[in-house]
Amino acid sequence: MKKTELKNVVIAQSGGPSMVINQSLIGAVLALRRRAGIGSILGARHGIVGILNGDYVDLRKPTEKKLLAIAATPSSALGSCRKKPNAEDCRTIFERFRELNVGYFFYIGGNDSADAARIVADEAKKAKYNLTVYHIPKTIDNDLRSCDHTPGFGSAARFVASAIKGDNLDNRALGGVKIDVIMGRDAGFLTAASALARERCDDGPHLIYLPEVPFSLEKFGDDIKKAMAKFGRAVVAVSEGIRDEQGRSIGAMLSDGEKDSHGNVQMSGTGALGDYLAKYLKANCEIKRVRADTFGYLQRSFPGVASNVDSKEAFEVGQAAVKFAFEGKIKKGTVAICRASKAAYRVTYKALPIQRAAKFTKSMPKNYIASSGNDVTKAFIDYVSPIVGKLPKCEIF
Amino acid sequence: MKKTELKNVVIAQSGGPSMVINQSLIGAVLALRRRAGIGSILGARHGIVGILNGDYVDLRKPTEKKLLAIAATPSSALGSCRKKPNAEDCRTIFERFRELNVGYFFYIGGNDSADAARIVADEAKKAKYNLTVYHIPKTIDNDLRSCDHTPGFGSAARFVASAIKGDNLDNRALGGVKIDVIMGRDAGFLTAASALARERCDDGPHLIYLPEVPFSLEKFGDDIKKAMAKFGRAVVAVSEGIRDEQGRSIGAMLSDGEKDSHGNVQMSGTGALGDYLAKYLKANCEIKRVRADTFGYLQRSFPGVASNVDSKEAFEVGQAAVKFAFEGKIKKGTVAICRASKAAYRVTYKALPIQRAAKFTKSMPKNYIASSGNDVTKAFIDYVSPIVGKLPKCEIF
Numbered sequence: 001m002k003k004t005e006l007k008n009v010v011i012a013q014s015g016g017p018s019m020v021i022n023q024s025l026i027g028a029v030l031a032l033r034r035r036a037g038i039g040s041i042l043g044a045r046h047g048i049v050g051i052l053n054g055d056y057v058d059l060r061k062p063t064e065k066k067l068l069a070i071a072a073t074p075s076s077a078l079g080s081c082r083k084k085p086n087a088e089d090c091r092t093i094f095e096r097f098r099e100l101n102v103g104y105f106f107y108i109g110g111n112d113s114a115d116a117a118r119i120v121a122d123e124a125k126k127a128k129y130n131l132t133v134y135h136i137p138k139t140i141d142n143d144l145r146s147c148d149h150t151p152g153f154g155s156a157a158r159f160v161a162s163a164i165k166g167d168n169l170d171n172r173a174l175g176g177v178k179i180d181v182i183m184g185r186d187a188g189f190l191t192a193a194s195a196l197a198r199e200r201c202d203d204g205p206h207l208i209y210l211p212e213v214p215f216s217l218e219k220f221g222d223d224i225k226k227a228m229a230k231f232g233r234a235v236v237a238v239s240e241g242i243r244d245e246q247g248r249s250i251g252a253m254l255s256d257g258e259k260d261s262h263g264n265v266q267m268s269g270t271g272a273l274g275d276y277l278a279k280y281l282k283a284n285c286e287i288k289r290v291r292a293d294t295f296g297y298l299q300r301s302f303p304g305v306a307s308n309v310d311s312k313e314a315f316e317v318g319q320a321a322v323k324f325a326f327e328g329k330i331k332k333g334t335v336a337i338c339r340a341s342k343a344a345y346r347v348t349y350k351a352l353p354i355q356r357a358a359k360f361t362k363s364m365p366k367n368y369i370a371s372s373g374n375d376v377t378k379a380f381i382d383y384v385s386p387i388v389g390k391l392p393k394c395e396i397f
Numbered sequence: 398m399k400k401t402e403l404k405n406v407v408i409a410q411s412g413g414p415s416m417v418i419n420q421s422l423i424g425a426v427l428a429l430r431r432r433a434g435i436g437s438i439l440g441a442r443h444g445i446v447g448i449l450n451g452d453y454v455d456l457r458k459p460t461e462k463k464l465l466a467i468a469a470t471p472s473s474a475l476g477s478c479r480k481k482p483n484a485e486d487c488r489t490i491f492e493r494f495r496e497l498n499v500g501y502f503f504y505i506g507g508n509d510s511a512d513a514a515r516i517v518a519d520e521a522k523k524a525k526y527n528l529t530v531y532h533i534p535k536t537i538d539n540d541l542r543s544c545d546h547t548p549g550f551g552s553a554a555r556f557v558a559s560a561i562k563g564d565n566l567d568n569r570a571l572g573g574v575k576i577d578v579i580m581g582r583d584a585g586f587l588t589a590a591s592a593l594a595r596e597r598c599d600d601g602p603h604l605i606y607l608p609e610v611p612f613s614l615e616k617f618g619d620d621i622k623k624a625m626a627k628f629g630r631a632v633v634a635v636s637e638g639i640r641d642e643q644g645r646s647i648g649a650m651l652s653d654g655e656k657d658s659h660g661n662v663q664m665s666g667t668g669a670l671g672d673y674l675a676k677y678l679k680a681n682c683e684i685k686r687v688r689a690d691t692f693g694y695l696q697r698s699f700p701g702v703a704s705n706v707d708s709k710e711a712f713e714v715g716q717a718a719v720k721f722a723f724e725g726k727i728k729k730g731t732v733a734i735c736r737a738s739k740a741a742y743r744v745t746y747k748a749l750p751i752q753r754a755a756k757f758t759k760s761m762p763k764n765y766i767a768s769s770g771n772d773v774t775k776a777f778i779d780y781v782s783p784i785v786g787k788l789p790k791c792e793i794f
Contacts, residue, residue, distance in 0.1 A: 017566070046570075057794050066792060070792045070794065073566065073791040073792050073793065074563050074567075075566030075567045077566075077794055079571075080570040082571075163699055166694075166700050169414070170414050170694050173472050173473040173477040174413075174414070258685075266688075269690060270668060271669065272672060274668060275667050275668055275672075291663075291666025291667070291693075292666055293668075293691065293694055293695065294668055294693075295695070297564055298564065298690065301564055302563045303791060304789045305701070395467045395469075396470065396474055397475065
């Protein structure tokens with residue numbers, strides 16, 4: 001191909017899927033299809049792996065109707081990966097990109113995916129390969145430093161709050177202690193969102209444990225005993241990322257140590273942490289009925305429960321990435337979601353340098369965590385409510 | 398109170414909650430409120446426990462609007478229990494019933510609850526206490542011998558099929574083996590309903606393991622290897638009730654042996670079975686990415702996903718119980734749901750002697766299980782589809 005030909009675009013998805021990551025993909029694809037002066041729009045299957053293998057979907061082909069149906073479908077329609085590219089991978093990527101005359105690369109994912117895209121961008125500069133790289137934010141953990149909140153979080157939070165709502169009623173009926181383990185490797189936002197399940201002052205979750213607050217089994221036992229004394233039962237939301245006083249992840253210590261190429265230990269997809277906590281309570285707190293559920297992958301993939309606000313924003317963030325990439329002010333960028341006003345909920349989108357989203361994560365701010373260390377504040381509820389939307393009311397006698 | 402006064406009614410809920418057990422409660426209560434010649438309508442809190450303790454809700458008081466909101470709310474609004482009454486309990490029950498002039502007792506639950514109601518009915522006869530007893534069927538396991546299908550099953554099946562639909566897409570994106578452990582102590586109906594998640598011929602669940610088919614780890618490993626070779630990935634639906642060649646429950650062997658008063662070992666509320674199977678695959682089948690989720694209590698309590706058909710039938714079965722109890726043809730009865738026609742789905746309700754629902758359970762009929770032993774047949778899909786209703790479509794590239 002000649003250099004004078006129209007530049008082509010590659011877009012891909014990476015990291016853990018979400019209920020709305022396809023909204024971002026399709027938001028970007030439709031914006032690209034409506035833009036003049038672009039060649040092919042290629043969707044790489046399984047992120048960087050698809051680029052390395054030359055495995056692409058032609059995104060000009062599907063009808064708009066089909067694309068909108070994909071947008072409303074959970075999980076990553078192009079497939080995903082958890083690959084951190086090294087210098088050799090990048091050389092291969094640029095060879096492939098040269099053959100395909102790729103000038104624009106969009107990568108949808110969380111902080112690790114942003115870091116992967118940053119590495120590609122940095123290596124492209126070194127290799128003098130002219131490439132505009134945009135990271136499109138996604139993560140149910142809500143832990144990107146660049147965003148007020150991340151696409152995917154609101155829908156996962158909606159699933160979690162709904163699940164705890166139902167589970168609280170189940171616990172009302174049969175009593176005892178119910179432990180629910182919720183995703184969030186480094187940040188407690190998703191576990192904290194369980195607080196939205198409360199309608200009445202005695203509704204669960206009665207206790208909330210976050211990675212941001214050092215966890216001790218003894219304190220946990222004492223908290224549970226107090227809750228049992230007060231409510232006669234206890235629904236407990238526990239983040240999979242809880243850490244001991246030394247900052248060691250309890251879930252990771254219980255796991256078999258499987259790591260991805262970004263160095264993250266597997267924590268989801270096992271019931272080990274919940275079972276460990278339930279066993280402790282049965283053995284040490286004289287509570288007969290203790291049950292533990294781990295919400296697992298349902299939190300990010302269950303169809304039909306996505307938050308409307310989250311779906312809309314995920315779509316818009318994809319569109320915004322295309323707009324910013326072709327404006328060209330920031331060539332290696334990420335799209336930030338900013339809350340425009342605290343009074344009436346409204347967001348704006350802003351381009352930021354890609355490193356602002358990459359690698360490192362954001363924790364729950366201190367003012368969102370109750371001084372007890374086992375609950376959230378009103379400030380957090382005010383922050384999270386508009387993103388999740390209204391939940392179905394549950395009536396009791 | 399004098400014997401000439403109007404007879405009062407006690408109604409209660411027992412066993413595991415479901416998404417629509419309150420439909421049956423409110424169906425019965427509204428039918429009772431519209432009927433002349435009845436005194437108080439008393440809801441006992443936590444089943445038989447509430448009768449023993451004299452803990453009642455006055456069900457004439459709430460507005461119809463409130464009652465209908467409770468009907469649409471998951472879990473057992475009156476609270477539940479897992480108590481099998483002994484002869485002494487029954488003596489206390491009749492003392493309490495005499496004081497309250499109770500002539501009718503309705504008990505909503507599964508086979509154990511039907512057995513509890515049968516015991517009360519039998520003991521009442523011995524004690525010459527004049528009592529009409531009706532069991533109102535409920536169980537997400539779908540294992541009552543008296544019913545074509547049970548209220549609660551369709552909604553739990555809807556949750557399971559939706560969850561597997563999303564999880565199948567998640568597995569498409571990231572690959573490997575995903576094990577999902579689904580409720581069902583004795584019968585595989587709920588696990589089998591995961592098959593409704595399939596839209597395309599390569600969609601999961603790729604393997605389905607039921608309590609009705611003896612389970613061997615070796616065969617399981619072989620099946621998984623074959624599925625990996627065929628699909629490059631595998632989504633596996635496993636019943637919590639799977640049994641080895643000797644008929645021993647594998648989940649029960651892994652549990653700490655906690656039993657309820659009907660002799661059932663705790664299996665739900667722990668991730669042990671899923672983790673056990675995942676560990677086996679990692680160690681013996683050279684598959685790198687293996688994850689296991691246990692759907693747990695969400696299957697029976699998640700708000701907003703109930704099946705419309707199931708909700709309607711659960712309400713009607715409550716109404717039917719009241720009609721049959723006052724007709725008086727069968728004094729110790731249960732309500733059977735019968736499928737009236739195979740062509741166009743339609744059900745009728747019938748009174749049967751209570752022992753027809755009590756104690757023993759129904760397994761999946763052989764013609765619903767594929768000859769491979771790890772899948773279901775078209776006959777099962779035809780049976781289950783109308784009860785669950787249409788699921789949201791998921792689009793892929």
